[in-house]
Amino acid sequence: MTGNSSRNDFSDSSKPGDSSDEAAAKAPKRLWKNLRFVRLFMAYALATFGDWFDTLAVQVMVAYRWGADPLIIALIPVFMAVPGILFGSVAGALADRLHKVKIMLLCDGITVALTVGILLAPSPAWLLPLLALRAMMSVFHVPAQQALTRQIVTEEQLFQASSLNGFVNQCAKIAGPLLGAVVLAFFSPQICILINAFARLLSGAFLWPLRRFSEKKEVGVADEQDDEQNQKGTATFFTQWQQGWKYLRRNRTVRNTIVFGCLGLMSILMIEYQFATLFREIKPGNESMLGWLGSSVGAGAVLIILLLNRLPRIGYGWGLGGGYFLIGAGIASLGLIGPDTSTAWVIVVGLCTGLGNGMFMVTMNYLLQKETSPDYVGRVFGIQNSLFSVVLVAAPLTGGAIIRFAGPSSTFQMIGLATLAIGLGGMILQRMLWNVGRTCTSTDKASAVS
Known part of the structure; x- marks a missing residue:
């Protein structure tokens, strides 16, 4: 694909008729001077923060206010994962077919209405x-946001934009539930839910000026036949959906990345919901240990993302494989802790795990954006969302069964070593998996089609 694409048209004063060369000439050199990215970034930050802010409030409302059965509580993450399985690839195809900003605005508006509905829900039968x-x-919002980011930032800004999005995601996971808990201590769960609705309203307000953004197609060499059909208007939605899966089969780098991500994510999610089980067995009187672990994991992720945001490049194999290697080392170390293990050691292990998590997440998001043809970004992220949602449902159940059979410590050691091995394999086989020497560098020309 060409480097002088219409996605380099950033200036709000530019007209839809501007050529790609003229648009590139107008592109700001610094990311924060790209007003379109700033608006998109603020909208994404508010939407992500809102998603996490009322998580604890919903659990409190179900468990304490309604006194729901534990099975009902366990169904909450399942119900939230199913839409990704069913509609992830569909959402990606729509993001590539329709106007991305309008999709995001519609999702924000419907989210506000549904959040108010959650506030008024009389029972779990309505809530779920x-x-x-x-x-x-959110399943429809994310591919549109990723595809739009690919269009409105330059190649030189893409790695920084990816790391900033990852930074917001990690901060939201930490700060959202924490601030929600603070509000919950003084007010009711309903106030937290209302704040989420307000955050989505603000997200839509930031996106509103972008509603007339003119999206242009960019054709990759291997995609000329598909895109010629799209431009003639003869491609149906189902055809475009099929083209997304065909593109994934053709693009070895992107395909290997998603498969590699699923393998590692399967290992991680087997024990992600079992930290409480581990600490309950080893340190039954020290509930604060779980809080220290969660905080240190989040801090490690934020630290590495801030560092990556200042670096010009990171190798695909080192970022993806190295990330899983650190995560696996952290998980295996948790399996070795005993009743006399100090809190300081748990914090160190958490930092190690967080460093790996942040490194992998930033590298993966950047790779998928850079190595995917712009016309397929939405579909690729939608397919990734579908596959990851399947893992999200299957892995915790598998991990719970293994823990019942082998015990928490042994399970953490086995899964940690398996994740470490996946990461080590990624580093050793990086030339085969990702055609490395390619790197996450802002100065490389994109080669989205392998």
Whole structure:
């Protein structure tokens, strides 16, 4: 694909008729001077923060206010994962077919309405479907946001934009539930839910000026036949959906990345919900240990993302394989802790795990954006969302069964070593998997089609 594409048209004063060369000439050199990215970034930050802010409030409302059965509580993450399985690839195809900003605006508006519905839900029978529908809006929102980012930032800004999005995601996971808990201490769960609705309203307000953004197609060499059909208007939605899967089969770098991500994610999610089980057995009187671990994991992720945001490049194999290597080392180390293990050691292990998590996440998002033809970014991220959602449902159940059979410590050691081995394999086989020497560098020309 060409480097002088219409996605380099950033200036709000530019007209839809500007040529790609003229648009590139107008592109700001610094990311924060790209007003379109700033608006998109603020909208994404508010939407992501809102998604995490009322997580604890919903659990408190179900467990304490309604006294729901534990099975009902366990169904909450399942109901929230199912839309990704069913509609992830569909959402990606729509993001590539329709106007991305309008998709995001519609999702924000519907999310506000559904959040108010959650606030008024009289019982779990109403709550669970509403949570599933709200999760479905995020399924459609994310591919559109990723595809739009690919269009409105330059190649030189893409790695920094990816790391900033990862930074916001990690901060939201930490700060959202924490601030939600603070508000919950003084107010009711309903106030937290209202704040989420307000955050989505603000997200839509930041996106509103971008509603007339003119999206232009960019054709990759291997995609000329598909895109010629799209431009003639003869491609149906189902055809474009099929083209997304065909593109994934053709693009070895992107395909290997998603498969590699699924393998490592499967290992991680087997024990992600079992930290409480581990600490309950080893340190039954020290509930704060779980909080220290969670905080240190988040801090490690934020630190590495801030560092990556200042670096010009990171190798695909080192970022993806190295990330899983650090995560696996952290998980295996947790399996070795005993009743006399100090809190300081748990914090160190958490930092190691967080460093790996942040390194992998930034590298993967950047690779998928850079190595994917712009016309297929939405579909690729949608397919990734579908596959990851399947893992999200299957892995915790598998991990729980293994823990019941082998015990928490042994399971953490086995899964940690398996994740470490996956990461080590990624570093050793990086030339085969990702055609490395390619790197996450802002100065490389994109080669989206392998």
